[in-house]
Amino acid sequence: MKSQSAEESRIAQLCVEHGLKMTGQRRVIARVLSDADDHPDVEELYRRASALDSRISVATVYRTVRLLEEKGILERRDFGGGRARYEATEGGRHHYHLIDVDNGKVIEFEDPEHEELMRRVAERLGFDFVSMRLELFGKKRPQSQKAAKPATRSSKKGSAE
Amino acid sequence: MKSQSAEESRIAQLCVEHGLKMTGQRRVIARVLSDADDHPDVEELYRRASALDSRISVATVYRTVRLLEEKGILERRDFGGGRARYEATEGGRHHYHLIDVDNGKVIEFEDPEHEELMRRVAERLGFDFVSMRLELFGKKRPQSQKAAKPATRSSKKGSAE
DNA sequence: CTATATGCAAAGATTTTGCGGCGAA
DNA sequence: TTCGCCGCAAAATCTTTGCATATAG
DSSP: OOOOSSSOOHHHHHHHHTTOOOOHHHHHHHHHHHHOOSOOBHHHHHHHHHHHOSOOOHHHHHHHHHHHHHTTSEEEEOOSSSOOEEEEOOSSOOOEEEEETTTOOEEEEOOHHHHHHHHHHHHHTTEEEEEEEEEEEEEEOOSSSOOOOOOOSOOTTOOOO | OOOOSSSOOHHHHHHHHTTOOOOHHHHHHHHHHHHOOSOOBHHHHHHHHHHHOSOOOHHHHHHHHHHHHHTTSEEEEOOSSSOOEEEEOOSSOOOEEEEETTTOOEEEEOOHHHHHHHHHHHHHTTEEEEEEEEEEEEEEOOSOTTSOOOSSOOOOSSSOO
């Protein structure tokens, strides 16, 4: 969802700043991550990366997301379903996730005062705030339309939201 | 959290209320869960349950926690490390978790106004609040000795907390 | 040139499931 | 008696790793 240009993607730049070698594969994965505005799991990242360059293996995707997570460039999410999902770390404001318990859809929302609140909590407990994870689960309020689909717990091929 | 008596554990009672058969194994697992004041993973639950009754298999533990989670009796947590951890759903106030990024220790904290805040967020987005998950990651502040010591307990490396 | 990365496949780790037998209600 | 539950082990997932080769810096 960002610059489709030929220049380095935002995440590729971060990789360089962190002293990582920019191989072809890594550059492609970085671009996929930079362009994503959802929360793809490894399988989905692999699919998207493969579409751009077929010389990429899943192992590399796993190694890359792991590395980027360690560097703080990526954040891992768990929305249930057993697979880790990733999204780029944001610089300033964070956003959180509301998961529709009926269909697993993820809605992002912001809450500016939230992080400040958590910083204070951390401080009160004697910690420096590093990051946070907030997931809200809700049921769509039945005001206007469609009946909720059964809460399918085993979405094998959900890909991303 | 601690009725070591011969009567049904709190969770066992909930099982009955939900129409589940109370087999010997299930009763033991229910007791282990009722007595736990940490966040055991399946392996740890299996260990504790086995100590009370050796005729229990891991498969049953997996099946049980899954069932109880579906019934809303248990909540699954993900503190990183790849394994799901469980804790009993609380009736009234909720507590949240602060994870020490340096050693993985988990500290519980409360924040009464928090749930109300989240209820309002959900409402604003057109949802009814179902539940939430909040994990805060922090680094222990080295400086001020007077920093409030966490009034909660923490854990060990391997199995639970 | 050397430290990193990668592919591939095998190994790990965690969780689920098929099936025959058992037991709670 | 009936239907749910259990143990066992195989299988399904998801993720990591050993090793030989390739390549960025």
